[in-house]
Amino acid sequence: MKKDIPIYDIAHLTKDDIVVSRFAPYLEIHPNLCLPHKHNFYHFLLFTKGGGSHMIDFRQFPVQPYQMYFMIPGQVHSWNFEGEVDGYVINFPVPLFKEFLLDPDYIEQLPYFSGVLENSVIILPPELRENVCAILENILKERAAENKQSLDMVKVLLMQLFITIGRLGFEHPTLQLTSHNYTLARNFLRLLEQHVGTLKLPKEYAELLFITPNHLNAVCKEILGRSAGDVIRHRVVLEAKRLMVNKELSISEIAYKLSFSDNAYFSKFFRKYAGVPPEDFRQSLT
Numbered sequence: 001m002k003k004d005i006p007i008y009d010i011a012h013l014t015k016d017d018i019v020v021s022r023f024a025p026y027l028e029i030h031p032n033l034c035l036p037h038k039h040n041f042y043h044f045l046l047f048t049k050g051g052g053s054h055m056i057d058f059r060q061f062p063v064q065p066y067q068m069y070f071m072i073p074g075q076v077h078s079w080n081f082e083g084e085v086d087g088y089v090i091n092f093p094v095p096l097f098k099e100f101l102l103d104p105d106y107i108e109q110l111p112y113f114s115g116v117l118e119n120s121v122i123i124l125p126p127e128l129r130e131n132v133c134a135i136l137e138n139i140l141k142e143r144a145a146e147n148k149q150s151l152d153m154v155k156v157l158l159m160q161l162f163i164t165i166g167r168l169g170f171e172h173p174t175l176q177l178t179s180h181n182y183t184l185a186r187n188f189l190r191l192l193e194q195h196v197g198t199l200k201l202p203k204e205y206a207e208l209l210f211i212t213p214n215h216l217n218a219v220c221k222e223i224l225g226r227s228a229g230d231v232i233r234h235r236v237v238l239e240a241k242r243l244m245v246n247k248e249l250s251i252s253e254i255a256y257k258l259s260f261s262d263n264a265y266f267s268k269f270f271r272k273y274a275g276v277p278p279e280d281f282r283q284s285l286t
Contacts, residue, residue: 005076005245008039010093018154019091020143023047026089027081036078036245041093042113043071046124046136050085054078058241059117066124068165070112074193076242088136090158100155108186110166115189128164135161184209185223188216192232196239197258202228237273240266244282251278 013019013030023045027033036055045068052063056077061067063081071077073094098104111119124132139157142150191205199205205228206216213228220228236258243254255266270278 005242006035006037008033008037010041010091013091017093018096018143018151019089020139020154021089022140023085023087023089027085034079034081036076038074038076038242039071039091040073041091042073042107043069044090045069045071045087046089046132047085047087048133049087050081051083052079052081052085055080056117056121057238061121064123066126066129068112068122068124070110070120070122072113072115075115076245088133088140090136090139092158097155100152101159105186107162110162112165122165122168124165125168132161132164135164181219182223184211184216184219188220188228188231192235196235200232200236200259202232205232233269233273237270240270240278241274241281244278245285247282251282254278 010017010019019026047063047065047067049065050063054061054063054069054077056069056071057075061069063079063085097107103109107113112122114120135157139154139161142153142157147153187209188205191199191208195205202216203213206213209216211219217228220226220231224231226234240254240258243249243257244251249257251267252263255263258266260266260269267278270281274281276284
């Protein structure tokens with residue numbers, strides 16, 4: 001049986017329910033994470049030294065000191081480092097804050113954990129570097145001490161970190177709204193993640209949300225800045241790109257996984273919205 005791109009669980013990296021580490025030893029233990037992979041947990045990374053590049057969902061970012069990455073479950077990423085690299089890394093599972101916070105969806109509402117790459121790759125301003133690094137050092141010490149309620153203290157320090165960074169400006173401030181329309185948009189995106197390989201039409205998602213297609217379209221334009229159809233098409237293209245990382249999957253098999261009626265239609269769709277034929281995109285990954 002052909003395998004898809006690796007998907008890592010917290011259990012693959014630690015026996016604990018959270019990973020807190022300086023980055024250099026983390027990378028030494030897990031060198032395979034430089035290759036393209038997904039994970040089903042949240043991933044925070046702050047570089048303090050190093051160079052090279054970091055690829056997230058087929059967009060390349062230059063690695064530089066005091067650069068932060070916030071990644072959500074399902075994203076494909078890989079590293080290509082140059083020279084000595086260090087910093088801090090924290091991986092935590094989706095349920096970590098569910099019973100700890102009054103609002104169980106609080107983390108998902110943070111703009112840098114939205115999956116919007118413009119908000120997820122941030123250069124830490126000079127005036128915050130000492131403060132943020134001090135919080136991260138305290139998290140490391142608390143995790144290593146393993147005192148009573150250490151995990152709760154780590155959660156508190158993480159919230160201090162997230163709120164400190166959340167006060168920075170972001171490209172899409174509407175993602176921070178807690179309005180009814182924001183909730184609808186967030187639920188639409190959740191459904192899209194679940195059904196990206198099967199549902200292609202706005203009316204299908206509107207039915208699941210118990211609203212009209214016109215209402216869904218208006219919500220998407222207000223909150224996400226694009227029509228519902230455009231959001232769906234771009235997500236399907238992204239999923240196709242993620243699948244193409246696995247060279248063992250043929251283009252026809254990818255078309256089938258994404259519920260396209262035939263390979264020709266899929267190729268035409270991909271070329272229209274990705275700008276290149278699927279074969280050419282796959283060649284660019286080598």
